[in-house]
Amino acid sequence: MGMLAGKIAVVTGAGSGLGRAVAQKFAAEGAAGLVLIDRDKAGLADTRETIAAPKSCDIHARALDVTDSAALADAARKAEAAFGGADIVVCAAGIIGPFGKIVDCPEEDWLKVFAVNVHGTFLTVKHFLPLLRKRGGGSIVNFSSTAGLVGDPLLGPYSASKGAVTLMTRSLARNHAAENIRVNCVCPGSIETPMLQSVFDDLQDDPAAKAQREREFIAFHPMGRFGKPAEVADAVLYLASPASSFVTGISLPVDGGSVA
Ligand SMILES: NC(=O)c1ccc[n+]([C@@H]2O[C@H](COP(=O)([O-])OP(=O)(O)OC[C@H]3O[C@@H](n4cnc5c(N)ncnc54)[C@H](O)[C@@H]3O)[C@@H](O)[C@H]2O)c1
Secondary structure (H helix, E strand, O other), rough: OOOOOOEEEEEEEOHHHHHHHHHHHHHHOOOOOOEEEEOOHHHHHHHHHHHHOOOOOOEEEEOOOOOHHHHHHHHHHHHHHHHHHOEEEEEEEOOOOEOHHHHOOHHHOOOHHHHHHHHHHHHHHHHHHHHHHHHOOEEEEEOOHHOOOOOOOOEHHHHHHHHHHHHHHHHHHHHHHHHHHEEEEEEEEEEHHHHEEEEHHHOOOOOHHHHHHHHHHHHHHOOOEEEOOHHHHHHHHHHOOOOHOOOOOEEEOOOOOOOO
């Protein structure tokens, strides 16, 4: 028996980093069914390989883009047919977008980061929230960021999109509290995943600048280190599980104190 014994969970962005860590944690905590979503089919297969799920955990992988409403609707129909509903939805799919000042951001890059981070979260909730109703309620956990709580001089478009996720989460919490559907988000600081690595690899032609950026990012965290994916997955587990049964509408920093 674990904290999620018998629960059915949907996780987007499950093909890498934090979504993968959440899927692993949920399986270890006794989830009875997992619907794993990502546009990266190979990443999903790798995640599945790494899950030491007991035979009682039924894992369905769906390779799709979260900006594709029809594909998400189809995945929700299949999940309902397989499980009759769901208890947990985790929206972790996201992209970091362009570096630099907002005013210099090409329009198509601005639209792309909002398409995935904001519209993709909206569509996932839109299509999967009805499955929570089928089970009498549940928990939605969105992925914002510390950059969704304070402005980010390097990642302005990303920060704006995550700010939208933070307030989408709070409005959803108010919309659905009476239906016993809780909606919260996590706001990770810098966590060791391929996405964080891309922030440094952006400077790989200039090793001194790359090392300097790494030092600056670490210095932003009073605990003096980057976070581990499992540390974020633990926070998501808390918000997804009955341990947080009277908690809705919060934006939980998991950031070594960076917005303290
Ligand atoms: N790693 C960090 O430091 C950090 C900090 C704060 C917030 N976050 C957020 O956490 C979430 C997970 O990030 P991560 O670090 O694991 O990144 P990651 O790049 O390792 O994983 C993101 C996953 O999302 C998938 N994805 C991206 N766009 C998609 C789309 N349109 N449709 C379907 N799948 C898509 C990717 O294929 C990938 O598997 C993101 O929302 C990110 O913004 C990460």
